Amino acid sequence: MEEIDRRIVTLLAQDGRMSFTDLARETGLSVSAVHQRVRRLEKRGIVRGYAAMIDHDAIGLPLTAFVSIKPIDPAAPDDAPDRLAHLHQIEACHSVAGDESYILKVRVASPVALEDLLQQIRESANVSTRTTVVLSTPYEHRPPPLGDGAVPE
């Protein structure tokens, strides 16, 4: 991927609703050229999709936590992500190196809801949990650094 595609990706990461007209102005390309590139980036999966960023306080999910999980039976097949996928309070699931096997990011309405969710996680995936509660989030969803730091391809 080269310079202009990288610029387009950066712009869309910052404003997913930016118009092709604006993208064209920012990149110096014509509208059709930008259009073509964006479609190609989407098709290749470099742009995976678009999402509105939501204020979780406002929608009644003010409590965020990171839940690290570890299998009770280390010999059992590890299909925890599949077994947890139905729990929609889990926003993300990362397989990680280290003592524990996955880190989950969860959003819930209250401490009681967290307690309930943890129980469901333990039951669903036969794991033990270790939970770190988020107190506040100074920043989140910052766009990736493409002009500085990363040297793709």
Next chain:
Amino acid sequence: MEEIDRRIVTLLAQDGRMSFTDLARETGLSVSAVHQRVRRLEKRGIVRGYAAMIDHDAIGLPLTAFVSIKPIDPAAPDDAPDRLAHLHQIEACHSVAGDESYILKVRVASPVALEDLLQQIRESANVSTRTTVVLSTPYEHRPPPLGDGAVPE
């Protein structure tokens, strides 16, 4: 916030580029009514913005890690988020309960880049670090559960 706004938020969280026409069809409102509501949700900050979701492998940042930090001097004023904000490889910063004070989510190009970033974090904020490397991400950015689980207002 009531039912229809919640539905709009859910739809936009799943597809940040959904048109007002489609939102109108999905909610049973007129286009102008939906338009009005979306603008109001944006103005109130319930919808914070829109972002393209990017494949970090494709843009040369294939390595994700969680970095927990702890101040070297517990008596010093805690302005770590400000002091780290210039490091664009930090995608998110959460203040957390527990032994450590913040969890950072970082994206870098390589192990060496991670090593370099960790050093910059320690120097910039006068903290010690504990790093958990992400091996794979079964899922991420799942939309919040508004029709099930949460009971806003």
Next chain:
DNA sequence: GCTGAAATTTTTTTATG
């Protein structure tokens, strides 16, 4: 706050160099 409709702008496609 909603509807319906007009005015404007953007998106999308197609063609040509």
Next chain:
DNA sequence: CATAAAAAAATTTCAGC
């Protein structure tokens, strides 16, 4: 990849209830 043109669709504004 640029330009151009045309058609389709979406955004935005506004009168009226």
